[in-house]
Amino acid sequence: MEQGLIRNFCIIAHIDHGKSTLADRILQTTETIAEREMRDQVLDSMDLERERGITIKAQAVRVPYRAADGRTYQLNLIDTPGHVDFSYEVSRSLAACEGALLVVDASQGIEAQTLANAYLAIEGDLELVPLVNKIDLPAAEPEEHARAVAELIGGTADEVLRVSAKTGEGIDEVLEAIVERVPPPRGDGQAPARALIFDSVYDQYRGVVAFIRVVDGSLPRGAKLRAMQTGLVFAAEEIGYLAPEMTPTEGLGAGETGYLVTGLKNLGDLRVGDTLTLDAEPASEALPGYQEAKPMVFCGLFPVDSDDYPGLRDALERLSLNDASLVWEPETSQALGFGFRCGFLGLLHMDIVRERLEREYDLDLLTTTPNVEYQVHDVRGEVQQVRSPVDLPDPNDIESIEEPYVRATIIVPHDLVGAVMGLCQDRRGTFVTMEAIEQRQQIVYDLPLAEVVLDFYDQLKSRTRGYGSLDYEPIGDRSSPLVKLDILLAGDPVDALSQIVHRDVAYVRGKNLVERLQKTIPRQMFEVPIQAAIGGRIVARETVKAKRKDVLAKCYGGDISRKRKLLERQKEGKKRMKQVGAVEVPQEAFLSVLEIGSDD
């Protein structure tokens, strides 16, 4: 298709601000999807996405649109994930577009992530089409928020569209604005072919499917392709676009987006961000790619039942097929046996992976405290990367420890600024700036990532009654006085409960943790002391008293089955326990480490 008739765009929105509904409505209005096939969040293909109302993987859907000027345009809607963990995927989507719809909830206004992603889009030279959504809501204040959006990105409030994706009001104007305001692609249709791989998924039957944006030239069906970075040469089995189902074509031309069925068996064979060209007539220079997604958060995943270890490995292998940002390696814990240390983009990513493992692969898992990657400078002048508290060298061998910091941007109503600053201070934050946005404050803090990955987001939500929004970006490592906090059960350290914490909070955190564990661990047949130790010195102790009575009372009228069933139920409960030495520890005990609340 002629590039002048193509528009590639994405949607930037905060979670719950209506991005998926807007996408649904665009597909419906343009009759890309028949009325009877319409269901909520058509583009979110994973069950988890639909359930949690979030979009994880970017996809590109071709939307034919007959505009007011009488011409039919090819609009390519490239979906973007809405959560901070996936900002890396957002930037991938942006690189495939010339424009973006910037969606702001008409009752809630701009949120931190919206802002962060809008800035990403501006940096990427995208044309922004701002709109306020949900104008049908009684609490909507479209004028006020439109003015604020215009102020932020430049322009006038009149240019901000008023939309209700729910009722369909304003959708036609959105489609017209895409055609009028988003520039057409400007590649060279005659140059040697160059196509950017902006995403890929693994399909059980078809192998790796790559989503591509053709920049220059064209990719005909059946052509032999070359990945410019890796040098891999392969023939695409099929080429086409999403409508939104996969629709094969004769080829993709400059400016178009679509997919390739590669027949490759491993996602790793084809790197996202690589440039595809024709093997017979290669381009000389690759397109600028992406930085590789770097795992930020690490935790141990252990099967509750050690027989499930091979099953867990298979499941991780299969998940990795579709999630290049998930990294893992075998880990052995004295307490928990064989498992894997896994790296994730963030906490939500971790949650999603864990939930998919449990749900789709029917595994019972224990998750250890998430932590970040530390740079440990030892006394010999060498640097070690430490991703697990267990690997932290002896204190005497440590010269200094650096931990990753992030710059966190938080937007809250004025009256909650104090609460947020209190939280950031508790979490070792350093104040950077604060400024007013609309009726709210944008607060910027530098925070150790380790403090953010525990329950920071939950705490932010609870202290701001749900109004606080958060975005963060890594800003490098900083040196901190960190120590290892160990937990001992019945005198033996439990590696899976160890944490690396700041020296100043280590005592309080240790004390809180043993108190929580004391409440979580049921009585055993013997007394179980629970101790917290910093650098080998015991700083707190609680005791789980021994069971003194555990009998089934009455055996009435020969009703023996009832008693047996009680024991069977009890055994069922025990299965959720992990045997740590001689102590039976419920899963919640390992999770209790996650809730640090406040250190006072």
Place this chain on the structure above:
Amino acid sequence: MTEPVRHLYVHLPFCASRCGYCAFVVEVGGLGSRDDYLEALTAELEMEAHRLGAIETVFLGGGTPTLMRPRRLRELLDRVRPLLAPGAEVTVEANPETVDGAQLVELLEAGVTRLSLGVQSFQPSLLATLDRAATPAMARDAATCAREAGFRSLSIDLLFGVPGQTADDLASDMEAAIDIGPDHVSWYELEMKPGSALAASGVPLPDEDLTATAYRDIVERLEAAGYRWYETANYARPGHECRHNLAYWGAADYLGVGIGAVSTVGGRRWRNAPRLEDYVGRLSRGEAPRRTVEVIEGAVARRERWMLGLRLDAPRDLGWAGPPDNPAALDRLAGLGHVESDGGELRLTREGRFVQNAVLGELMEFA
């Protein structure tokens, strides 16, 4: 052909009112249906008589069996008597407020050898919590009455762990119980049974440490008074152990008749459905009661033997019980001082008996 059954349970579900802690199969009131029920009960007994050999023990439980008219109880016992082995134990449960001297004499004459009085407590406030109709004085009177009538084996039932029960209450109950001088005491911990009024009221049970102390105090006090702690919740003067319950704990076969009654015969266990009208209707048409059946064999039977056998103070023969699922746990439990094994025999230590459930959970899988 399975061995003849030598133990019979007869369920008499009628009560004047339902007690707060009760979730048993009972019928409150229902005066008109009592005769019909007895007739149905007799019919079921006749239907199942082919399974019975000479009966060693009979247990008439409830409900409140002594709420039946003495003549009716006697008719029932008359049916049973020809089936009894010499020296058979025949127990009847009774609530103190429902017994009188003449009735007790009649029961003795009808062949009852053992009376089990549902006292529960001697504290008026706790009796009120439990919705029990009898006063402490009635309990004492009933015991005296039983002795005067000539009962040579008297048991009383008591409860601990009752909401509001103080250490003083318990001490006073222990002295009152010993003072009555029963031959046998069943002293159970109160269970919050789903479906009981007490559970619905939301009253919390006492703290685990308090009930553990109560339990241990009871064992100690009754032993000092000459009772043997022969089963988890049962204490007896020599020769007065409840043979009927020993049969359950020895995994013997037994036949139960009446609504809600359970039988276990030759590896099959069945439970009669609890609805009285349905039961009476079916038996009047010559049909068997509606039942749910369960097969007890293999690992299930073995686990039950462990579950039942470990309730007793006597060592259990491992040949009888079969091997434990986790033999490795034996050493650890011995190390903790909870079990002692000697060749082919195994017994729980005193400490082990207090936590027998946990011990059992270590040894057996109960999957």
